[in-house]
Amino acid sequence: MIKPQSTNARRFPWRRAFFLFSAALIVKAAVLIALKDHPLLQPRGDLDTSVYIALAKQLPAKAFFVSPLYLYFLRALGVSLRAARIVQIVLGSLAVVLIFDTARRWFDDRAATIGAILAILTGVISFYEVTILQAALDPLLVALTLWALTLALQSGSLRMFALTGAALGLLVLNRPNALLWVPLLAAGVLRLRGWRNALVLAVAVFVPIMPVSIRNYAVSHQFVLIASHGGLNFYIGNNAAADGTYHHVPGIRPTIAGQEDDTLRVAALAMHRNSVSAEEASSYFYDQAWGWIRSNAGAAFVLFLRKIAYTFNRTDLALNYSYSFFQHDTRSPLLLLFVGPWLLFPLGLAGAAGRLRDRQFALWATFVPLYAISVAIFFVSSRYRLPLLIPMCITAGSMFVRPRLWTWIVAVVIAIAVCWNLGLDDGRAHERTNMVVYLIENHRFDDAAQWVAATGAMTRDPATLYIRSALAYGAAGAPERELPMIQQLEAVPHAPEEGSEAAQMARELGAGFVKSERPELALAAFGAAHQLEPGDASDLLNIAVLQAQAGNINAARENARAALRLRPAYPQAEGLLRALEGP
Numbered sequence: 001m002i003k004p005q006s007t008n009a010r011r012f013p014w015r016r017a018f019f020l021f022s023a024a025l026i027v028k029a030a031v032l033i034a035l036k037d038h039p040l041l042q043p044r045g046d047l048d049t050s051v052y053i054a055l056a057k058q059l060p061a062k063a064f065f066v067s068p069l070y071l072y073f074l075r076a077l078g079v080s081l082r083a084a085r086i087v088q089i090v091l092g093s094l095a096v097v098l099i100f101d102t103a104r105r106w107f108d109d110r111a112a113t114i115g116a117i118l119a120i121l122t123g124v125i126s127f128y129e130v131t132i133l134q135a136a137l138d139p140l141l142v143a144l145t146l147w148a149l150t151l152a153l154q155s156g157s158l159r160m161f162a163l164t165g166a167a168l169g170l171l172v173l174n175r176p177n178a179l180l181w182v183p184l185l186a187a188g189v190l191r192l193r194g195w196r197n198a199l200v201l202a203v204a205v206f207v208p209i210m211p212v213s214i215r216n217y218a219v220s221h222q223f224v225l226i227a228s229h230g231g232l233n234f235y236i237g238n239n240a241a242a243d244g245t246y247h248h249v250p251g252i253r254p255t256i257a258g259q260e261d262d263t264l265r266v267a268a269l270a271m272h273r274n275s276v277s278a279e280e281a282s283s284y285f286y287d288q289a290w291g292w293i294r295s296n297a298g299a300a301f302v303l304f305l306r307k308i309a310y311t312f313n314r315t316d317l318a319l320n321y322s323y324s325f326f327q328h329d330t331r332s333p334l335l336l337l338f339v340g341p342w343l344l345f346p347l348g349l350a351g352a353a354g355r356l357r358d359r360q361f362a363l364w365a366t367f368v369p370l371y372a373i374s375v376a377i378f379f380v381s382s383r384y385r386l387p388l389l390i391p392m393c394i395t396a397g398s399m400f401v402r403p404r405l406w407t408w409i410v411a412v413v414i415a416i417a418v419c420w421n422l423g424l425d426d427g428r429a430h431e432r433t434n435m436v437v438y439l440i441e442n443h444r445f446d447d448a449a450q451w452v453a454a455t456g457a458m459t460r461d462p463a464t465l466y467i468r469s470a471l472a473y474g475a476a477g478a479p480e481r482e483l484p485m486i487q488q489l490e491a492v493p494h495a496p497e498e499g500s501e502a503a504q505m506a507r508e509l510g511a512g513f514v515k516s517e518r519p520e521l522a523l524a525a526f527g528a529a530h531q532l533e534p535g536d537a538s539d540l541l542n543i544a545v546l547q548a549q550a551g552n553i554n555a556a557r558e559n560a561r562a563a564l565r566l567r568p569a570y571p572q573a574e575g576l577l578r579a580l581e582g583p
Contacts, residue, residue, distance in 0.1 A: 013109065017097050020116045024096040027120055027333065028089035032130045034332035036085060039438050040431065041131060041321070043081075046255035048320050049132040053079060063216040063224040063278050065260040069173040070134035085130050091140040092129040096120055098143035099393050102150050106361055107398045114397035118344065122393065123337030124316070124323050128383060131321060134174050135383040141171040142390040146367065149185075152201075153193070153360040161189065161197045165204025173208055175387060176226045177374035181367055188363035222279040230378075231282030231289075232263050237307065237379035238289040238300060244307040245424070246319055246379055307376035311385050314342035314419050318427025319381035325431035341389070345418045348392025350411035351399045367391055429459035433468055440472035445481060456488070463494035467502055479509050483525055490531045503533035510542060519546050537567035544576055556580055 035041055043050040055066070056074035064071075077083040096119050104112035119125065128135040145167040152160035172179045182205055190198035209226060216224040236242065236249060248254050252262040267281035268274065276284070293300040310317065316324040327334040349368075356362045368391055375384050399407060432455040439448035452469055459465055470485035486506045489498070510525035523546045530539040544559035557580050563573040 012101070013104075016109075016113065017100060020100055020113070020120070021093050021097050024093040024116075024120045025089065027337070028092055028126045028129060030333045031123075031126045031337075032085055032089055034334075035127075035130055035326065035330065036082075038326070038330060040325075040434055043132065046253070046257055048256055051256040052132060052134070053081075061219055063220040063222060064212065064227045065229050065278065066256060067134055067174055067176055067227050068212055069170060070137060073137060074132075081132055084132060084136075088129045088136040089126075091137070092125065095139040095143035095390070098140075098147040099390065102143070102147045103394045103397050105150050105154060106355065106364075106394070107401055111397035111401045114400050115393045115395070116397075118339050118347075118396050119390075119393040121337050121339040122344065122389060123327055123334045124340055124382060124386065125389060126337060127321075127323050127326060127334060128386060133320070133383065135386050137174050138171075138383075138387045139390055141167065141174055142367075142387045145171050146364065146391060146394065149364055152197070153189075153364060156193055156197070158197060158200055161193070161201045162204045165201040166207055168201075169205040169208035171387075172205065173212060173226060175384075176230065177378065177384075178371060178387070180374040180377075181370040184366055184370055185363070188366065192359060192363060220278065222277045224279055224282075228278035228282045229259065229263075231285035232259055233378045235285040235289040237377065238303070239292050240296070242303060242379070244303060244310050244380055245317055246381060304376055307380050308372060309417075309422065310380040310424065311372045311375050311388070312341070312345050312418055313422055313424065314340065314345075315422065315424040316426040316428075317381045317385075317424060318430065319383055322427030322431040323382060324426040324428040325435075328428065329432060329435075342415070342419055344389055344392040344396055346411040346415035347396035347399050348394075349414050350407045351395035351397070352391075353410055354398060354404060354407045355395075365391070365395075425460060429455055429461065429465070433459070433465045436465070436469055437472045440469065440476050440478075443476060445473075445476075445478060449481075452485075462492040463489055463498050466492070467498060467505075470502065470505055474505065474509075479512055480521065483509055483521065483528065486532075487524070487528050490528065499532040503529040503536065503539075506532065507539065507542075514546075519550065522546055523550075535566060537563040537570055537573065540566065541570070541573050541576065544573070548576070548580060553580055 041049075043053050051066075052070060052074065056071045056079045059071065059075075074084055077087060096116050099119050100112045100116040102112075103115040125139055129139065130136075145164060148160055148164040148167050151157065152164045168178070168182065168185075172182070182202065186198050186202045189201055213223070213225050216222070216226075232249070232252070236246060237244070241247060246254075251266045252259055263281045263285065264276055264278065267284040268276045271280075271284060316322060318324070323334075326332065327337075352361075352365050352368065356365065368388060371387055372385075375388075378384075399411065432451060436448050436451045436455065439445075439451060448469070452465065455465055456462055466485045466488045470482045470489075473479070473482035473485060483506070486502050486509070489502050494502075506525045506529035510522045510529065513519070513522035513525055523543060526539050526542040526546070529536070530543065533539070540559045540563035544556040544563065547553075547559065548556035557577065560573050560577040560580065564570055564577070567573070
């Protein structure tokens with residue numbers, strides 16, 4: 001077992017730490033410069049970024065629905081997005097130094113340097129640090145908590161246990177699911193370092209939390225510890241339709257604002273009441289999820305295991321933003337930042353396993369399984385599991401210090417599991433579709449056409465690509481470009497409701513082309529509507545009228561008769577057929 005080197009703890013290598021901080025800041029600044037003006041990272045629509053900005057400008061006069069720490073962070077910076085991003089990359093660079101010092105105290109300087117370099121080269125960390133999302137604070141908060149806990153366990157200092165608790169409290173304010181770790185950590189400290197240290201840590205955790213709880217009660221007269229969205233998130237991850245990732249709940253819009261409002265409405269309707277509080281709505285969804293779990297214990301357990309597997313899988317599970325898109329489809333340093341879950345989980349878990357005989361380290365390392373469980377209890381996304389990458393950076397470097405064969409065998413086995421193809425969607429095609437819509441909205445039609453062609457060849461959901469593109473072309477006043485998108489839908493799998501929506505769009509296009517005296521395009525539009533919804537007789541009638549006007553009488557008769565077969569006694573079709581057949 002490698003023991004902590006006290007000389008390392010006494011002699012902090014300031015030059016190396018400064019070099020690592022500078023290197024991290026340069027890399028993160030390069031990512032920021034490359035992505036700060038990217039159109040898909042700007043506040044728009046109902047994305048979480050826009051909601052955070054709106055809430056930071058005007059805190060709601062009710063209990064927080066989302067974790068509030070990031071709102072206060074933005075407010076402290078005057079809700080300046082430029083200032084927020086700059087501060088975030090500075091804090092992220094400080095996190096690299098904390099990773100370095102934590103690894104140095106558990107292992108040695110070489111392991112610490114390697115761990116810090118791995119952190120610098122982890123693209124997904126730098127990416128989220130330039131977004132306007134609460135995930136931007138996760139690297140620092142986790143690194144600070146684990147660093148303070150390291151010093152506390154190794155020194156037994158009451159002050160360091162207080163700092164650990166306060167840092168963990170801030171992390172809980174940003175990631176309420178991290179609260180699950182607190183009881184186990186306090187119990188471990190009680191066993192290893194006595195009741196005073198355990199009590200100080202436990203109390204310190206709630207020092208940052210209690211002002212938020214008091215504020216929530218003052219404005220809502222309901223007890224909401226941090227935020228009221230827990231019940232909905234628990235239900236999203238635990239119901240008959242749950243698949244382990246985020247999915248749309250019927251009746252609730254897939255946005256923060258929509259969720260906040262619609263959960264109250266859906267819960268009130270289900271409870272046969274005029275209105276419910278945020279706490280009651282959250283409790284309702286918790287109850288619904290627990291009811292499903294109790295009735296389907298086997299399926300719920302299998303789903304939980306699947307979510308654990310997702311938590312440690314290499315696939316990017318997008319929520320709002322797809323890191324895979326920004327890594328592969330934008331010009332940025334992210335393509336060079338090759339380190340990710342595929343490498344960190346195998347090295348980090350195997351590195352941690354090599355030191356678990358040290359009881360203090362074993363307690364420190366409980367963050368990993370407890371946080372993973374706290375994610376899997378709800379549903380998995382890349383930004384929710386981001387905190388796990390920090391301890392993995394800390395322990396990964398130890399694999400290169402006095403390597404042991406069995407730890408490398410463990411790492412290889414974990415790597416196979418982490419890199420196993422579980423058929424997950426990394427959200428890249430969805431983000432590319434967002435880019436298509438942006439290009440169309442800005443009348444960059446030729447660029448959009450290239451993106452549509454490339455995305456159509458890779459997406460699992462071509463119907464959404466073509467429908468959203470068609471809608472965007474329609475809104476941009478380009479109906480002649482809208483029609484080919486609708487026609488593309490005929491050749492790809494799509495849901496009946498998608499076919500009906502596209503058919504209606506085609507009918508409206510057809511009517512517009514008739515008014516603008518473009519009969520060929522009108523004929524193509526009504527033909528597309530008929531292909532998508534063949535049971536609608538009106539499309540055949542419109543086709544017959546256009547064919548008759550073009551002098552194609554035989555084809556017009558056939559389509560008029562086909563319309564009558566679909567809708568007997570269809571007066572317009574009967575009248576057209578009589579006119580075509582003559583006296």
